[in-house]
Each structure stands twice: as structure tokens, then as C-alpha cells.
Amino acid sequence: MIKVAHSPDADDLFMYYAIVFGWVDSPLGQKFSHTALDIQTLNEATIKGIYDVSAISFGAYPFVKEDFALLKTGVSFGQGYGPxxxxxxxxxxxxxxxxxxxxxxxxxxxxxxxxxxxxxxxxxxxxxxxxxxxxxxxxxxxxxxxxxxxxxxxxxxxxxxxxxxxxxxKEELPLPLGGMALRRSIPLNKAIDIESVLTGAVEVALKNKKTLSKMLMERNIIRVNEKELDTYLNLYANDNSVSLNEIQKQGIDKLFELGFQAGIYDRLIKCEDYFIPTLYQNLRHT
Missing domain, CATH: 3.40.190.10 (Periplasmic binding protein-like II)
Incomplete structure (x- = not known):
């Protein structure tokens, strides 16, 4: 059982619940359990290595980089808006x-x-x-x-x-807010499968936004009304949440650079060096 943790805010629930509802399955037959906790609790839990996969603040990632890989999916950025x-x-x-x-x-x-x-x-x-x-x-x-x-x-x-x-x-890069991290001790083939399942969940959620939003509202697990939910999802759970693009990667790297310059991080890193390597999967199919 893969233990997944996410925050209780609407975009995380929206992007994960396609798995809960059985709309997305693992080709390897992996099963998922999930826990919803506030984002700082998740950051601290990831630092302690409690969950297999967890939503985290991008700002927290440099503290867990040795033990967790950064996923490319389930991401939330600000673009002209944010906290x-x-x-x-x-x-x-x-x-x-x-x-x-x-x-x-x-x-x-x-x-x-x-x-x-x-x-x-x-x-x-x-x-x-x-x-x-x-x-x-x-x-x-x-x-x-x-x-x-x-x-x-x-x-x-x-x-x-x-x-x-x-x-x-000094520029308008996307503001990197929330991402997901996966425990490095998970075998690579399973890690690739997990990221694929999570990516599929976001894709399916977006394609069935109206239906999924209604189901979440009916279960009283969303803290906003229907109109606010739609507004919020347009901000933080959209087509740019499926898989990191190049401009988003630049935003993450800029955050890491600012944190390093301020003495918050012990060394300067680039996000590209911390994703799950997919070369293994490509080699298997050649």
C-alpha cells in the first residue's frame, strides 16, 4: 500500500480523488491510501520521512532532496495571484x-x-x-x-x-507554491508507475471537472461553495498542474536560488536533477 499525503485544500483533493473514486488504476496493481493534513504538517512529515508520497511546499523541497524525488505532476503555481x-x-x-x-x-x-x-x-x-x-x-x-x-x-x-x-x-516567473515528493527508497519501476498514476488522476480530474467537483461538494469535504470552488480550481488545479513545463521549472530554480542566497538552503540546486529518471522506462520499451 502506497501511503499518499495531501493537504485538505480544494486543489489537492480535486487532483487526487480520481484515484479514490476508482477512475485511475495502477498498471502494476499498486494500491493507495491517503491522508489529508495541513501543508506545514506535511512539510515536517516529509522531513521525517513518514509518507511514501506527499504534497509539499516547493520551499521545503531542498530540505528533503536526499531522501525524496520531486514529482512533475500535481503542482500548484501562482501567476499574477497567490497568498x-x-x-x-x-x-x-x-x-x-x-x-x-x-x-x-x-x-x-x-x-x-x-x-x-x-x-x-x-x-x-x-x-x-x-x-x-x-x-x-x-x-x-x-x-x-x-x-x-x-x-x-x-x-x-x-x-x-x-x-x-x-x-x-526581477521578472514574472510562475510562483512555485505546492508540489509532490516521492520517497527515493521506492523501487524505480514502482516510482515511475506512481507518478504515472498521479499524473493520470490530474488529467482525468480536469477532463471531468464538473462531475468531480459535484461529487466532492456532495461529500462535504470542500470548504468553499460551488462558485468559489470553480474559481479556486481555475487558479490552482488547471492544465498547468498536469506536468511541469519549462517556465515552471525556471520558477522553482529561482526560488531555490533566492533561498540559497538568503542562507535558507545549504547549497544551490536545480530541480531538473531531482526528478524521477524515466530513462529506465524508455529502455525497457526499446
């Missing part, structure tokens, strides 16, 4: 303002720290960040996942993480 730094209206954020972030290894936290080095950071489950701002526990918070679509009217966006990303990169 939002919010605060109460009519308030001013000082240089050392207190802020709630969704986890130290998340992409949004890494980019935030580049722009606000003096901010006092506390880490919260992403579902609790809005309330932390409303209660006054923190001055600001970075909203992620579906929270960016609908938050309290007393709050406003101070800054888009996308804008910080563009300022740091």
Missing part, C-alpha cells in the same frame, strides 16, 4: 510587526521573510490565521489556499506575495 498578506483596515504595519504564517518551510513564508526581515513571525495552522488577525493576536497574516477568496470585510490586503516574488526575481 495574501492581510491586516485590519485603517491600521499601519510597523517594520517589526507581528505576523502569522502557515509554516516555516512554506514558499510564502520564505518569500515573506525576504521582504520583511524584521517582522516577528509566529506559525499557525493556515485555517487559524484570519482569526489571529481579527482577534489582535497578530498585526497581519498571510492567507493561503481558499482563504484568499473570502475573508472578513474588516480586513484588507496589505500586499500580494506575488508582487514580492516579482520584486525579488
Amino acid at each position: 495574501k498578506l492581510i491586516k485590519k483596515k485603517s491600521t499601519h504595519l510597523k517594520k517589526n510587526f507581528k505576523v502569522a504564517l502557515s509554516g516555516a518551510h512554506t514558499t510564502n513564508a520564505i518569500i515573506f521573510r525576504l521582504a520583511y526581515p524584521e517582522a516577528k513571525i509566529i506559525y499557525k495552522n493556515f485555517l487559524d490565521i484570519e482569526e489571529s488577525v481579527l482577534s489582535g493576536e497578530v498585526d497581519g497574516g498571510v492567507l493561503i489556499h481558499e482563504s484568499i477568496l473570502n475573508f472578513d470585510s474588516s480586513l484588507e490586503v496589505e500586499r500580494e506575495i506575488w508582487d514580492i516574488w516579482c520584486e525579488q526575481t
